[in-house]
Amino acid sequence: MTKTTADRRRNLGVALALTGLSVMLGACNTTGEIVTQTVPTDYRQRHPIAVQEGKKSIVIFVGKARGGLSAAQHSDVAGIARDWVREGTGSVVVDVPVDAANSRAAAATYREIRSVLASGGVPSRAIVQHPYRPEDPGLLPTIRLSYSKIAAVAGPCGLWPEDLGPNILDPGYNENRPYFNLGCASQRNLAAMIDNPADLEQPRSETPAYTARRDIAFDRYRKGTAISTPNSEADRAKLSDTGK
Numbered sequence: 001m002t003k004t005t006a007d008r009r010r011n012l013g014v015a016l017a018l019t020g021l022s023v024m025l026g027a028c029n030t031t032g033e034i035v036t037q038t039v040p041t042d043y044r045q046r047h048p049i050a051v052q053e054g055k056k057s058i059v060i061f062v063g064k065a066r067g068g069l070s071a072a073q074h075s076d077v078a079g080i081a082r083d084w085v086r087e088g089t090g091s092v093v094v095d096v097p098v099d100a101a102n103s104r105a106a107a108a109t110y111r112e113i114r115s116v117l118a119s120g121g122v123p124s125r126a127i128v129q130h131p132y133r134p135e136d137p138g139l140l141p142t143i144r145l146s147y148s149k150i151a152a153v154a155g156p157c158g159l160w161p162e163d164l165g166p167n168i169l170d171p172g173y174n175e176n177r178p179y180f181n182l183g184c185a186s187q188r189n190l191a192a193m194i195d196n197p198a199d200l201e202q203p204r205s206e207t208p209a210y211t212a213r214r215d216i217a218f219d220r221y222r223k224g225t226a227i228s229t230p231n232s233e234a235d236r237a238k239l240s241d242t243g244k
Contacts, residue, residue, distance in 0.1 A: 043183025047154050049190065051197045053089065054151030056080075060109065060143040064101045067108030069116070077113055080145055081120025090148035091128045092117060097141030098131045106143055113143070152191040152200060157184035 040046050058076050060069070069077065084092055096110045097103055110129065117127055134141040164179050194200065220227050 041177055043178065043187065046180060046182075047157075047184040047187040049152050049154045049187055049194075049200060051200060052151060052153055053148055054153065055146055056083065056087075056149055057144055057146035060113070060145070061140060062102050062106045062109050062143055063140075064105055067105040067112075069109060069112050074116060077116045077145065078120050080147075081117045081122050083149075084117075084126075084147050085121045087149045088126075088147045089150060091126045092122055092145060092147045093128050093130050095130045095132050095144040095146075097134055097143070099133050100137075100141045102141060106141070109143060113145070150197050152194045152197040154187040154191040155184055157181060157188055159184075 058080055060073050060076070080092070094110060094113060097106050100106070114124070114127055118124060159181060161180055196204075198204075217227050
């Protein structure tokens with residue numbers, strides 16, 4: 001082997017070593033954002049509350065030998081009418097059974113339901129009858145009232161995409177991250193308790209001030225008297241006269 005050939009091989013080895021080192025150093029240099037986890041740590045991002053169009057419904061049981069509404073059923077239908085006026089976004093659909101043992105009683109009950117809904121503020125054009133044939137003859141056919149509304153929803157809960165304990169297959173198991181299902185129940189309960197889903201996006205407009213009480217307070221302020229109402233019972237409840 002000549003000296004020139006040995007030098008060439010030595011130079012080639014050095015070049016390969018430098019190339020490998022440059023590749024290793026290049027791997028340490030990040031030119032973009034590295035995603036270290038796919039699940040957000042904030043429960044509000046993992047289980048966001050969404051505003052969607054939902055549905056509210058009630059069921060009216062009707063026997064074959066009696067038509068009309070009982071006192072409790074009348075109250076339920078009147079409640080549906082009040083809720084529809086406040087939050088309804090569509091018609092009130094009334095599913096009435098036909099070709100069943102209680103069809104005649106259900107028809108009479110439907111007429112009373114229309115009357116109760118109309119007296120509660122639901123226009124007649126917003127009441128839609130939907131006849132249906134029961135699929136199971138062994139079950140008592142019912143009258144169902146339903147309407148669409150805007151609702152806040154969250155979930156579903158009970159999802160466990162990852163193990164709670166240490167897992168060698170998960171490189172981030174030792175980072176003490178919150179588990180996926182944490183906070184889902186709280187978000188779902190909060191969404192169910194919201195009266196007006198629009199409150200999630202914007203505040204409500206202010207109501208007018210109670211001028212009658214405000215005028216009394218201003219008048220006492222001008223006269224230099226105490227604004228608060230004296231409470232004689234508060235002095236009686238004291239254990240001693242300390243501080244007087």
